[in-house]
Amino acid sequence: MPIYEFSCRRCGRFDASRPMSSVPDALDCPTCAQDSPRVISAVGLSRAGSPAARTIDAAARTASEPPVVTGAPGRPRSAPVTTDPRHRRLPRP
Template identity: 40%
Template structure:
């Protein structure tokens, strides 16, 4: 449940937890019990969030209207720009059999 801000004419501002379905409904003041209208107060304090959370929010906002596409360039972990390719672990013996570098000798290949 989100917390909304209300302002009682007699007692001043207060916060109350309300369901989303009741976001427009007034709330009872905790001190005097009078019905108080909801007010839009402070802006969200995004500057107090950690750098990682702010970066995650920025990535979410960017991907909402312009998602990253692999058609326009290199996708994530494309591998084509690697500095050097790594050789496979399969080795061939003189008689045509296969062995695997670093494998256990009792393993059967197929």
Template identity: 50%
Template sequence: MPIYEYHCPRCKVYEIIRGMGAAPAEDTCPTCGQPARRKISAPHVSRTGTAAFQLIDSTTRSASEPDVVSGALPSTGKGAAPVYSTNPLHRKLPRP
């Protein structure tokens, strides 16, 4: 929901959160009760070129449009499983 700024002649500037297009041109000040006019202010626009935004966008898009993968899985180049221990007794243990 957007934040609208109002300028009261007595209390200065205050903000109100209202629905899009539901903010009147004049409102009563919550502090003093005098009429306040709505200010035109700059919107808060996110920087869409950041890596975080691109990650969020690709995650949202992949929920409904997953990437199609064709072909085999890439090979790591190793033929055998890696050796975790050189102790010969560990070879007798069950493997996951």
């Protein structure tokens, strides 16, 4: 059920969940029971803080602030591929 916002003249705004098929134009305030009209407000569709927004921000930031590179990418040193002693005599690149 969607949440609708109502505004009481005395107590301010309050939310109420109602089915879409029966949305009242006004509700009684839960505090003072005064007739409170429904308020049309903006829908919260903010993307701030979402993974998609962070990715977009990071991609835009690389245009003006590219990541700092301190050297050429190197090959990781690992154990020799072979243990055959004849392979040591082969020419090196």
